[in-house]
Amino acid sequence: VHLSPLLLEGFNRRKRPVTRKWHIDETYVKVRGxxxxxxxxxxxLGDTVEFFFSESRDLLAAERFIRKALNRHxxxxxxxxxxxxxxxxxxxxxxxESRLRNRSRERLKPISIRQSQxxxxxxxxxxxxxxxxxxxxxxxxxxxxAATVLSGIEMVHMMRKQQAR
Numbered sequence: 001v002h003l004s005p006l007l008l009e010g011f012n013r014r015k016r017p018v019t020r021k022w023h024i025d026e027t028y029v030k031v032r033g034x035x036x037x038x039x040x041x042x043x044x045l046g047d048t049v050e051f052f053f054s055e056s057r058d059l060l061a062a063e064r065f066i067r068k069a070l071n072r073h074x075x076x077x078x079x080x081x082x083x084x085x086x087x088x089x090x091x092x093x094x095x096x097e098s099r100l101r102n103r104s105r106e107r108l109k110p111i112s113i114r115q116s117q118x119x120x121x122x123x124x125x126x127x128x129x130x131x132x133x134x135x136x137x138x139x140x141x142x143x144x145x146a147a148t149v150l151s152g153i154e155m156v157h158m159m160r161k162q163q164a165r
Contacts, residue, residue, distance in 0.1 A: 001145070001148050001149065001152070002148075004148055004149070004151050004152030004155065005148060005151055007152070007155060008151045008152070008154070008155045011155050011158065011159070011164060012072070014164045014165050015158070015163050015164060015165070016047065016163050016164065016165055017073070018043040018045075018047055018049050018073050019043040019044045019045055019047075020043075020075075020076045020077040020078070021043060021044040021076060021077060021078045021079075021080070022041050022042070022043055022044075022049055022069075022076045022078070022079050022080070023041065023042050023043075023044075023079075023080045023081075023119075023120055023122050023123040024039070024040070024041045024079055024080070024081050024087055024091075024123070025039075025040060025041075025081070025082055025120055025123040025124065025127070026038065026039045026040070026057065026084065026087070027040065027127045027130070027131070029053070029134060029139075029140070029146060029150070030138075030139035030140070031055075031139060031140045031141075031142070031143055031146045032139070032140070032141065032142070033139065036053065036054070036055050036143070036146065037053070037054050037055070037056060037057040037061065038051065038052075038053050038130075038150065039051065039052045039053075039054070039061070039062065039065045039087075040052075040123065040126070040127065040130075041065075041069055041123075042122065042123050042126050044122075046122065046126065046161065047158070047161055047163050048126075048154060048157065048158050048161070048163065049069055049073055050065065050068055050069035050072060050073070051150070051151075051154050052064065052065035052068060053143075053146065053147045053150050055143060057086065058086060059086050059089055059090060062084075062086045062087050062089070062090035063090040063093060063094055065090070066087075066090045066091055066094040067094050067097075070094055070098055075095075075098060075108065075111060076111060077109075077111070077112060078111070078112040078113075078114060079091055079111055079112070079113050079114070080114045080115075080116060080119050080120055081113065081114070081115055081120065082115070082116070082117050082120045083115060083117060088113055088115065091111060091113055092113070095110055095111045129157055130150075130153060130154070130157065133153050134150075134153070137149075
């Protein structure tokens, strides 16, 4: 438990590049009897792009997740989301910021957002593997413990998908 954040940091340095089409969705995890928010993104090949664990499902948390993914993996061409309005607003806001910060001479096209409940089945099936590991635990006792264990579970999941170089 203590080493999983360090292992994840080392794994992220050796992680393969992701494709330019992302699927973003959120799922819920129980911490101290309350449902908390786990936001995840995968690319078109099924590789994990990024994940983010927070207590609330608001615009601020969605923007932090999108910024984290954009900083680590660059800009995608297309993003597929379900029907979440906060995720859509966060993508638009973070896309505008990244285009303003762009120092190259070429103009960046805005990120294409596709909202479809049925096109996001790929990530819904990917949630299943994470939930299968969490279900026997019957929830977590604290947010810090949940974040650490979830980072370890996500890292093992990425290792099984052979995402490292």
